[in-house]
Amino acid sequence: MSFSTFVDDVKEREKTLTVFAANDESTLSELRDFFEVQNIAVRRGHVEGDEPRDFVVLHQEGDAVAVSTLRDLRQSLFLTDRPSGFGSSFDVDEAPDVVNSLGNTTFSVDCEDRTLLTQISNYVGELAFRAGSGTVHSGIRRISALTEDPSRLALYRKVADAGVETHVYAARDADIPEIGGVSVHVSDADEIASARFDVFDGAGDDASKAAMVAFDQGEDSFRGFWTFEADIVDEIEAYVRETYLDRG
Numbered sequence: 244m245s246f247s248t249f250v251d252d253v254k255e256r257e258k259t260l261t262v263f264a265a266n267d268e269s270t271l272s273e274l275r276d277f278f279e280v281q282n283i284a285v286r287r288g289h290v291e292g293d294e295p296r297d298f299v300v301l302h303q304e305g306d307a308v309a310v311s312t313l314r315d316l317r318q319s320l321f322l323t324d325r326p327s328g329f330g331s332s333f334d335v336d337e338a339p340d341v342v343n344s345l346g347n348t349t350f351s352v353d354c355e356d357r358t359l360l361t362q363i364s365n366y367v368g369e370l371a372f373r374a375g376s377g378t379v380h381s382g383i384r385r386i387s388a389l390t391e392d393p394s395r396l397a398l399y400r401k402v403a404d405a406g407v408e409t410h411v412y413a414a415r416d417a418d419i420p421e422i423g424g425v426s427v428h429v430s431d432a433d434e435i436a437s438a439r440f441d442v443f444d445g446a447g448d449d450a451s452k453a454a455m456v457a458f459d460q461g462e463d464s465f466r467g468f469w470t471f472e473a474d475i476v477d478e479i480e481a482y483v484r485e486t487y488l489d490r491g
Contacts, residue, residue, distance in 0.1 A: 244482055246438045246456050249475075253468045254349050259302045260341070263288040264313055273317075274299075283345070301341045311339035349468045352457075360439065363455045363469045367441040368398045370453050371407045377446025378408040380483045382438050384459070386429065387417040399425050407446075412487055430487055434458065439465065442480045449473035454480070 260283055262271055275285045290296045299316055301309040319342050352360050364381075371379045379402055383389065389396050389411070403409040403424030411422075414436040415429045437459040445452035454476045457467025470476060 244486075246434050246440060246458050246482075249456050249479060249482075250349060250458065250467055253470070253475075256303060257283070257349070258308070258345070259284045259286060261286050261288040261300045261302060262313065263290050263299065264297050265290075270313070270317075299341055301344050309340040309344035311341040315339040316341055343471070349466060350457075351460075351464065351466050360455075360457055360465060360467070364395075364439070364441045365398065367443050367453045367455055367469075368402050370451055371409075371443045371446075372402050372405045374407065374443075374446040374448070374451055375405045376407060377451075378410070378444045378480075380410045380412065380440065380442045380480065380488070382412045382435060382440040382483075384413060384436055384439060385416045386413045386419055386427070388413065389420050389422070389427075390417070396420070396422065410488060412483075428487060432487070435487070439467070440479070440483070442476060442483060444480050445473070445476070452476040 260274065260278060262274060262285065264270060264287075271285065271287060278285050288300065297313045299311055299313055300307050316339055319339055350359060368379065368381075371377060381399070383395070389399075399409055399411060399422055403422070409425045410428060411425055412428045412430060412435055414431065419427050419429070438456065439458070440454070440456045442454040443452060450473075452473045453469070453471050455467065455469040456479060457465040460466050
């Protein structure tokens with residue numbers, strides 16, 4: 244078992260987004276650009292006569308798993324020249340069904356376009372902060388990342404201060420800064436130096452569980468996935484505990 248194994252398993256369950264709308268090539272192009280980051284194929288659905296239109300259907304292995312209006316989908320996403328993530332107010336409780344069902348799909352980001360990676364990571368931390376209990380595990384690759392990204396350091400402090408057991412994992416490339424209430428674990432394992440991950444155990448609530456895993460493919464390009472599926476979150480959390488926390 245490894246972080247890459249989790250990503251490979253999810254890769255086998257990729258999804259397709261079918262757009263049922265008027266012949267608006269610009270909208271279709273927007274969606275294709277956005278979902279290319281997440282390795283989701285976008286296709287046009289066939290609409291005839293007075294049939295309903297302007298909606299999208301998310302398919303997995305040929306089965307429809309979610310339906311949303313095209314308007315709701317577009318409002319929840321950043322659709323710009325640089326596709327990179329969700330709208331700034333993204334909330335799993337308010338997002339359209341298609342967006343909520345996008346978990347368990349892989350994504351790819353490079354060093355110049357990591358907004359998606361950062362937003363998902365921050366969202367896992369915000370879930371934990373709202374819960375005010377439970378456990379968060381966060382892999383940051385390098386200890387120096389704690390001082391290079393003050394906002395991430397502030398988030399860990401905020402989560403820990405809320406009463407969440409907070410663990411950070413990284414390879415040593417600098418001295419460990421003082422972070423009240425946060426346990427920092429140093430490891431020389433190759434995947435710790437190349438993987439980013441954030442896992443929240445939901446504090447006993449399956450509906451609050453979330454995880455993101457991404458690993459470096461070289462030249463600072465990452466491949467990974469995020470999930471709100473409780474069973475997968477439990478598996479990732481168990482792997483982190485057994486491999487790096489309990490042995491640390």
